[in-house]
Amino acid sequence: MANPAISASPAARRYSLWLKTGPAALGTLGFLGFLGLWQMVSTFGIVDPRHMPPPAAVFERFAANFAYTDFWVATGHTLRAWLLGVLISTAAGLVVGVIIGSSRVLVRATHSTIEFLRPIPAVALIPIAALLFGPRIGSELMIIIYACFWIILIQVLYGIADLDKVALDTARTLRMDFPQRVRYVIFPTLLPFLMTGLRLAATVALILAISVELIVGTPGLGQEVAFAQINGSAPAIYALIITSGLLGIAINSLMRFVERKTLFWHESVRGGKAA
Amino acid sequence: MTLLKKTGYFLGIPLLLLAAWTVYTSTATNFFIPEPAKLMDRFFKIWFSERFVSDVLPSLSRLLAGLGLSIVIGIAVGAVIGYVRWIRWLFEPLFEFIRAIPSTILIPVLLLLIGINDSMKITLIVFSCVWPILLNTVAGVTSIDEVLQNTAKVIGLTKFDRMRYLVLPAASPQIMAGIRQSLAVALILMVVSEMFASTDGIGHWTINFQNRVAIAEMWSGILLLGIIGVTLSVVFQWFQKRILAWYEGLKEKEND
Amino acid sequence: MTRAQKPVRLKVDQVQKIYQTGAGTEFEAVRSLTFDLHDGEFACLVGPSGSGKTTLLKCIAGLMRTTSGEVVLDGQSVNGPAKGMAVVFQEYGRSLFPWMTVEANVDLPLKTSGVPKMERAERVRDALESVGLDKAGAKYPWQLSGGMQQRVAIARAVASQPSVLLMDEPFAAVDAQTRADLEDLVRRIWRKHNMTILFVTHDIDESVYLAERVLVLSSSPTVIQNDIEIDLPQERDQLVTRSAARFAELRAEVYERVQFAKTNIHAVVEPARFTEAHA
Numbered sequence: 108m109a110n111p112a113i114s115a116s117p118a119a120r121r122y123s124l125w126l127k128t129g130p131a132a133l134g135t136l137g138f139l140g141f142l143g144l145w146q147m148v149s150t151f152g153i154v155d156p157r158h159m160p161p162p163a164a165v166f167e168r169f170a171a172n173f174a175y176t177d178f179w180v181a182t183g184h185t186l187r188a189w190l191l192g193v194l195i196s197t198a199a200g201l202v203v204g205v206i207i208g209s210s211r212v213l214v215r216a217t218h219s220t221i222e223f224l225r226p227i228p229a230v231a232l233i234p235i236a237a238l239l240f241g242p243r244i245g246s247e248l249m250i251i252i253y254a255c256f257w258i259i260l261i262q263v264l265y266g267i268a269d270l271d272k273v274a275l276d277t278a279r280t281l282r283m284d285f286p287q288r289v290r291y292v293i294f295p296t297l298l299p300f301l302m303t304g305l306r307l308a309a310t311v312a313l314i315l316a317i318s319v320e321l322i323v324g325t326p327g328l329g330q331e332v333a334f335a336q337i338n339g340s341a342p343a344i345y346a347l348i349i350t351s352g353l354l355g356i357a358i359n360s361l362m363r364f365v366e367r368k369t370l371f372w373h374e375s376v377r378g379g380k381a382a
Numbered sequence: 383m384t385l386l387k388k389t390g391y392f393l394g395i396p397l398l399l400l401a402a403w404t405v406y407t408s409t410a411t412n413f414f415i416p417e418p419a420k421l422m423d424r425f426f427k428i429w430f431s432e433r434f435v436s437d438v439l440p441s442l443s444r445l446l447a448g449l450g451l452s453i454v455i456g457i458a459v460g461a462v463i464g465y466v467r468w469i470r471w472l473f474e475p476l477f478e479f480i481r482a483i484p485s486t487i488l489i490p491v492l493l494l495l496i497g498i499n500d501s502m503k504i505t506l507i508v509f510s511c512v513w514p515i516l517l518n519t520v521a522g523v524t525s526i527d528e529v530l531q532n533t534a535k536v537i538g539l540t541k542f543d544r545m546r547y548l549v550l551p552a553a554s555p556q557i558m559a560g561i562r563q564s565l566a567v568a569l570i571l572m573v574v575s576e577m578f579a580s581t582d583g584i585g586h587w588t589i590n591f592q593n594r595v596a597i598a599e600m601w602s603g604i605l606l607l608g609i610i611g612v613t614l615s616v617v618f619q620w621f622q623k624r625i626l627a628w629y630e631g632l633k634e635k636e637n638d
Numbered sequence: 639m640t641r642a643q644k645p646v647r648l649k650v651d652q653v654q655k656i657y658q659t660g661a662g663t664e665f666e667a668v669r670s671l672t673f674d675l676h677d678g679e680f681a682c683l684v685g686p687s688g689s690g691k692t693t694l695l696k697c698i699a700g701l702m703r704t705t706s707g708e709v710v711l712d713g714q715s716v717n718g719p720a721k722g723m724a725v726v727f728q729e730y731g732r733s734l735f736p737w738m739t740v741e742a743n744v745d746l747p748l749k750t751s752g753v754p755k756m757e758r759a760e761r762v763r764d765a766l767e768s769v770g771l772d773k774a775g776a777k778y779p780w781q782l783s784g785g786m787q788q789r790v791a792i793a794r795a796v797a798s799q800p801s802v803l804l805m806d807e808p809f810a811a812v813d814a815q816t817r818a819d820l821e822d823l824v825r826r827i828w829r830k831h832n833m834t835i836l837f838v839t840h841d842i843d844e845s846v847y848l849a850e851r852v853l854v855l856s857s858s859p860t861v862i863q864n865d866i867e868i869d870l871p872q873e874r875d876q877l878v879t880r881s882a883a884r885f886a887e888l889r890a891e892v893y894e895r896v897q898f899a900k901t902n903i904h905a906v907v908e909p910a911r912f913t914e915a916h917a
């Protein structure tokens with residue numbers, strides 16, 4: 108025996124097994140408990156079943172949706188607005204952020220304006236968007252870009268402020284030219300901040316896309332929900348909520364995946380903690 | 383930096399923008415952009431008359447009630463979930479799913495379940511604002527330093543005292559970050575719920591003016607919502623400075 | 639009165655600690671460890687690194703359950719942090735509450751154990767004075783240097799008037815000069831308040847300089863390998879004491895014992911002096 112102090116016991120085995128399987132088992136139990144509670148609420152009529160249909164009816168409708176072209180078209184509309192909005196605001200935020208961040212005078216001069224414009228809720232602009240674009244994708248884009256542009260811009264500015272003086276000096280002593288410095292020093296420093304911003308912007312963009320669809324009536328999942336409400340079809344409303352939740356999770360996981368792939372070297376990813 | 387220079391930096395661009403706006407509207411007429419004077423006139427006439435009591439105050443109370451409830455529920459539930467591992471395991475996946483739902487899509491359901499009233503709007507605000515606070519509290523509670531926890535044990539703090547003197551203060555930086563996120567969310571939901579399903583409130587009238595193509599009036603609503611957003615963020619930063627003074631000092635020291 | 643005639647404050651009786659490691663295996667860190675600490679004693683625990691010093695201290699402090707055996711404080715069995723025990727940790731920066739002032743940190747254990755307000759203020763003032771920090775009460779811990787932070791932790795322990803004070807390598811993370819100052823401070827406080835102290839260290843010089851008695855631990859599974867009395871005069875001085883011939887002798891003896899513990903893994907040692915034990 109290599110080390111007489113080390114041996115295995117059944118109690119220790121059971122404990123390590125619990126550490127491995129516990130989260131999944133309890134997590135599943137949590138979901139089942141939730142569904143059970145929902146079923147009971149509608150079976151015993153605690154809430155009017157016309158307002159809260161049983162899970163079976165909702166999941167039937169959820170599955171049936173996949174056969175309808177309209178459903179896929181609506182999902183496509185929402186996702187297109189989401190994607191375009193996130194891309195345009197990221198590009199704009201990045202460009203403006205780098206320009207402002209590269210000059211101390213500009214950072215100081217724009218500070219008050221940014222701090223004033225940023226907390227204005229983007230949804231307050233929905234009336235203007237409705238006037239300018241009507242029920243078309245332009246309305247969604249305007250609101251999404253207004254909200255997400257600030258998020259990205261602020262993160263880029265944080266990132267530039269965080270640029271390591273020592274790293275920059277090192278780059279100079281290594282005789283790197285400007286494009287090389289951007290490539291090897293500035294961009295890697297900026298990336299974690301940009302990713303944080305992107306993750307936030309992705310979530311906000313989905314909420315805003317659906318809000319605009321709901322209020323202005325641009326085509327998409329939000330408008331579908333509004334239709335379902337007008338038709339008084341509760342199962343359809345609930346099915347769409349589940350769809351949107353899954354969409355939200357898909358977007359979250361996508362963002363986490365992109366973050367892991369691009370930031371594999373960064374401590375926030377290595378340590379498993381969010382930045 | 384001298385005071386003059388500071389003021390210059392602070393007011394420079396805002397004044398420039400204001401001047402450009404005034405000059406533009408006095409030389410050209412744009413259907414969508416009202417003159418500054420007209421906008422200010424409408425702003426005070428509309429919102430600081432009887433509508434202040436019938437619309438502005440209800441909007442603000444929904445917002446603050448929703449936020450207050452979210453903070454209390456988020457911290458209380460978050461502290462328990464962060465402290466007890468099996469409860470955390472039980473709820474984490476379910477919460478991950480519920481949180482991922484873009485909350486405005488819940489408005490039609492809440493209309494069915496609760497109806498067009500204040501409780502529906504407050505419920506909606508709580509339903510979306512509670513997550514950043516709750517999850518940040520969990521993160522804060524689960525990452526408390528081990529030595530600090532042992533210290534609390536050896537100086538004989540009871541469970542309740544440990545919550546009060548160790549867990550909540552230790553998690554407070556993360557809790558405040560969560561509250562900061564939920565401020566913006568609360569305002570969004572207040573506005574959207576009023577625009578979609580309400581007969582009063584700032585959001586309701588702003589969309590109503592748009593429907594009647596009353597441009598200056600509509601802008602005055604947007605301006606008011608913007609002012610509320612900015613005020614909320616300024617007040618919050620003031621509070622945060624007070625509550626987290628120790629944390630800022632600690633961070634500065636560590637970065638030396 | 640000799641040491642053995644004074645009442646026993648802390649009794650560590652055949653303590654054993656077996657860890658559950660991640661892979662479903664077990665690790666015996668401490669094996670059947672026994673010693674008594676009498677009232678007013680200042681004892682140091684020394685041992686090679688990896689000799690389970692911290693594990694043992696956590697068991698004594700009630701932060702960790704023993705697998706078998708018992709820790710008894712003032713006749714009461716310890717199952718969890720005990721009221722009469724104060725602990726000073728090595729990590730001074732992480733053992734003070736950064737959101738509280740120095741004063742509030744020292745006051746906290748008194749406040750939560752229901753000491754009347756008037757008495758609390760006095761005890762906090764006294765404790766801060768005896769560590770030389772009577773002027774820093776309103777500051778935050780992170781505004782102080784490392785050595786000063788450790789003084790605050792000591793003041794907090796002193797203010798709670800413990801039966802036994804446990805110190806877990808408290809000066810391992812401060813610079814040499816500060817360390818010498820803190821050593822003298824602990825000696826002073828020990829004499830002034832007539833305290834009972836168990837001091838864990840890996841530094842042989844420090845153990846001889848500070849203690850009246852040095853307990854040498856074996857490698858893990860840990861037992862007490864030697865119990866050495868330090869017969870140096872009560873008045874100690876960094877220069878005089880450390881250059882005394884007796885200090886050098888004791889130091890050499892402890893050094894030899896620790897070296898022996900390092901090279902003889904799993905040795906079960908007879909308590910007799912200078913007898914080689916077998917693996």
